[in-house]
Amino acid sequence: MRISELSRSSGVPVATIKYYLREELLPAGVATSATQAEYDEHHLRRLRLARALITVRGLSVSTTREVLRALDEHSTDTHLLFGLALGAVPTEEPDCPSDQPQEPSPADQLISALGWEISEKAPTRATVTDTLATLRDLGLPADWRTLLPYGRLAERTAELDLAQLEDAADPLERVERAVLLTILLEPVLMALRRMAQENASAKRYPRPEEPADQPADQPVEQAAGGTADGAAEQD
Amino acid sequence: MRISELSRSSGVPVATIKYYLREELLPAGVATSATQAEYDEHHLRRLRLARALITVRGLSVSTTREVLRALDEHSTDTHLLFGLALGAVPTEEPDCPSDQPQEPSPADQLISALGWEISEKAPTRATVTDTLATLRDLGLPADWRTLLPYGRLAERTAELDLAQLEDAADPLERVERAVLLTILLEPVLMALRRMAQENASAKRYPRPEEPADQPADQPVEQAAGGTADGAAEQD
């Protein structure tokens, strides 16, 4: 198929596809002449994947490129794809360039307490450490011990994730699913957490309903009312 | 304190503070004259909070403004703050403006299956529904039933979250903690999931180590090696 059909069947404008080609989100088609190139279903699949990462998950184009590159390079060994640097958070480089032995960071302590085997270079370590520091700066008593039970729940979540991959015959298929599940499900999991919070919180701190009989003091059995308002963004 | 001291004690440039004032992330100080205004610790606290949401969590300025506004408006009733539209994902408005009775969306089915009481207007519903649709478009068999066990884990996570608030005496303090926990912990929870995936995956699909004795065929007991590479972003 040519670029216009790729555009039609994906819903992405031709100009944008060209942009993605320049940005190396898509491999070039096979040129049949100076002004003609041929694309196949592989390109279409790639394009849809890239678009989903960008529009649904909200990844930047450059992060998306890294994700897709990783997907290509490690398509043989499934597990390598996980802990990969798939744009977790605005993490900058470690600002301590010295290679002297350092004391274990909160992230290190948490990881060893959980008994996990995690790459030394994982950017997720910095995310954990930095966020803990920020929370403390803001007056919340939080250290790696606080995160231990969250870590246990993360283990259960990861098991669910891996189970989703079981029925993928092709290992290539499995790698792609791993990426999709890991990344696209993130907003959903956070949405579930917020809803679970709303639900649990509505029961614990019942809102003083307007037509309330008594002023309402502490835990009274009560349902949630309309609450949230619109607009969300950028994740 | 004046603006320059606010800048010094927060580390945020004066020009940026002025920008935040214009964007209504901070309330104006009390003007003592035409060219002088006084700020207090409340402003400093606000500024630090806004900065954390923007730089650590990666929220946009406009989303941050909504979060802070919500924090002010609902500072009396804790639970309302949760499910709030705190920028979960690039969710656009519902594109079906008709108010005729619609069939329940996958999100609705999931929520009722979980037995949750959730605001009708919660933008998280759209996140769930849209992401499920995207996943199916990309060939992953996913429906609301897939998310049920994730929902159960979300309940447990939410319980941990609420427990963190127990020891906050002041209800105002509690609301601020709720916001911090809900939003700042999101990258951490996703980081924990990725690490848990790496850990579990390393054990399930051991990587063929370079100095391997035999070609390695299927599950052999093996630890994870160095994997990830740098760069993460924008979340």
Added chain:
DNA sequence: CTATATTAGACAGTAGAGCTACCCAATTTT
């Protein structure tokens, strides 16, 4: 076989976000 329509590829232009720099008049401070 000529006329019309497409296409690849390159590059400039745009819109929005998030700062940042500068200016000015009005104070403070010295």
Added chain:
DNA sequence: AAAATTGGGTAGCTCTACTGTCTAATATAG
């Protein structure tokens, strides 16, 4: 009185993600 600081405002800068336009080559229709 001189020097420094401040508030308020505006303009500009960088980056991201596209979008539009141009050109020459090619495909297709008649």
